[in-house]
Amino acid sequence: MTISVNTSVKVGITVNGEETTADVEPRLLLVHYLRDVLGLKATNVGCDTTSCGACTVLVDGESVKSCTVLAVQADGQSVTTMEGLSPNSTELHPMAAAFRAEHGLQCGFCTPGMVMAAVSLLEENPTPTEREVREGLEGNLCRCTGYHNIVRAVLSASGQNPDAVQTTSVDADADQSPAGGVESAPGFSTGSGA
């Protein structure tokens, strides 16, 4: 049996503002292009079923799970990883700074993907409710924080005061009750008031 994977394809991808080119196997995942070809190790791989979002990057401004995109599919496009957000560790991007201020990270493994997903979320919805933040980040898993402080960080980065927006109970009105439907799951009604 032979395995014909040796054919290589030339790709050109703008990563964090810089042109990159390489000859890659057609099956090479974008995340491995970033990590192994370019040496950008912030983007992590946490699963093999597109479930965890640790590998989330922006492709032409949209959040994408880079474990589910081939490098060849990103040919000619512009990719942003967490390394591309902040010029250095002392000048953090507002989202990254909010994660730090709110203690939105512990072990840090989900963080690069979570931060990129959060940046994308605010691009689409600049002033989300708490419920919208939770649902918007549904594709990014974190085992350490229980999401409490991640939610606070995103609310804070959106210019809202998390103490005012974050609620710890649903509206007392039973008609607004979140239980009973998959769509209207737990936690919060509209995020208005606390």
Add this chain to the structure above:
Amino acid sequence: MSIMGTRVVRTEDPVFLSRGATYTDDLTDERLNGALHLTLVRSPLAHARITAVDVEAAREAPGVVAVFTGADVDLAPALLFAGANPGMVRPWLATDKVRFVGEPVAAVLTEQVYQGQDAADLVEVDYDPLPAVVDPRAALADEVLLFEEVGTNLAGGFGHDKEFDEHLFDDCDVVVTRDIVNQRLAASPLETRAAAAVWGDDGRVTLWASTQNPQSARDEIAGWLGIDAALIHLIAPDVGGGFGAKIGADPEFALVVWLAKAVGRPVRWAETRSENLTGMLQGRAQLQTITIGGNRDGDVLAYRLDILADAGAYPRLGVFLPFFTRQMAPGVYDIPKVESRARTVVTTTTSTGAYRGAGRPEATAAIERAMDLFAAEIGKDPAEVRKRNVVPPDAFPFETKGGAVYDSGEYAKAIDRVLEGAGYAELRAEQAARRERGDVVQLGIGVSAYVEITGGGAFSEDASVEVHADGTVTVLTGTSPHGQGHATAWSMLASEHLGIPIEKITVKHGDTDLIPRGSGTMGSRSLQTGGVAVHQAAGELVELAKRRAADVLEASVDDLEVAEGAVTVKGTDTSVTLAQLAEKEQLKVDTVFDSGAPTFPFGAHVAVVEVDIESGKAVVDRIVTLDDAGPIVNPLLAEGQRHGGIAQGISQALLEEVVYDSEGNPLTATFADYAFPSAAELPSFTLLDMATPTNLNPLGAKGIGEAGTIGATPAVQSAVIDAVSYLGVRHIDMPTSPLRVWEAINAARVESGAGSDSSEGAQQ
């Protein structure tokens, strides 16, 4: 102004949030240049004899440098946990038989990662299937044996060699007993297991590995390989979560070291999530029988806990953890008579070990469930029954019938405060109103009270604090973290004594050559051992600096004080900086702190859930927790620990379960199948504070890492059951999935003769 108790943001974060942390698979160390990638061929069957392994085609595949089978590995199979049945040893690669899905059978080494999976697919293994044994009760029958030569599936036990006291409940008017399940969970740190090894010309091996305790991992691996531990230089880089499952070493780490030696090249290994969900230690996995008795006034007089724990195929730490479950069996209650036993059996499943709480959540879940059942049986409020039976605050130190000595506690106060914080009376009124109205969405209120044991097992920890001539400080600690923020907290502890800002303090950990002794981060032990050791070292350094400065400043030691990084003669501006002292002579203290005993943090949680009685779906509306771990060094970090713990507790109660079919096939081996919670499935949390110090260390600190999980799990489970208790439901096993809740409602209706058609069930 003291830095202690302030919300200092983490010193780790600027790097973590810019270029990212450096986990084992991220390493670009030049010693790993040219490393081969290890891909393991794993068993697809739970229990089978291996009749043939053909690796010839794999050897011919592109990029393959070597393929090894069990026959090629010249290491004796090892007993992976010293306390287990000594015949239950694990081969490094399976030889004659496999005992769980995921057991490594062959090792493929390739130049590139992708080539590894290609070649692994070409390894042909012939299996002769054997019957699986998944249920521990079936394993106990010894009809299907994992280790035929051992003759039993019993891997270990505690207190199981004597009969239960048949008169234990003689004084009781009311006795309730029930079988309950504390289901198997996957720890699921976001970083899966990884290791990289390279042998040097000096005959030593450098091993990078994702572990919670590098020093113990080093010693374990040395033992397995039969080499001197001094030959292993183990480095834990940044570790992407552990939750107990990264305690010590895994057999794969030793295999990586062995393979690197065998091929004479560096070897790297990073498992996939699917491998992780069958290969990494799993947690909980206890079947329990609880029996509780008392009188109708609400006094609990006797309690019995019978534990059957599942070790998985090859016994690991999971064999020991029922020890903690037994020790903590009575929980916060002063129960006159308590007895327990634990038996642990092997099954054809993934091995078990620690998962956040590690034996204590199982104890709390059992006693809290028992208290609820007892309260329901006598028709009293479960919170009141709890308060009636707790150990009173003037009884400490209190030796329990479980054999633990609780250091300090204010259990009734904790319950009162959390009930008040949750608005318990109003919640009960709301619950009554919904029941009265016959709402489809019913309210459930769960109350739990817990005490746990932290810093158990390893009481001692080293620390070193050194002030350098440039004014910076280096702290060495044996408590190597994996996300807890020790670099920040330990810097605060040193800064408090030295008056040097935390920005100038570097905390080093995880390198066994630099820090030969240490017990790592587990069991919520770090602050009360490693943190206290840093506190002590910094304090000793202050005294050392004063003695040195006394000469320099020609003053009495008693007239000197240390502040802002300098020793000053009190009331004058005559001073010498610590940096200047370090310039003259190394200014460094090595110390050891030994607490000699564990501490017992405690708390109480109230969970409020809403349950749709038509669909059975339960969601957590609110959770209010009081977790008392004594004085807090950094509330931001402590709250983060509580948040994560609460989430994992809610998730065990509602969502997560590792499931095997009857043939031992894992049905939850990916994140698409395992119910890992997202932000959308959890609420925000309300935290209440209380600080009851321990006298076992100078900070008064207890552990906080696991408390949230221990308290939240039974509170949420109880709340779900409470929501449907008016329908006659007394118990639902975790996870309280919609199906289980729906089935419980229907079973209760059938029992009460109300019919099983759910369409009639809305209590119109």
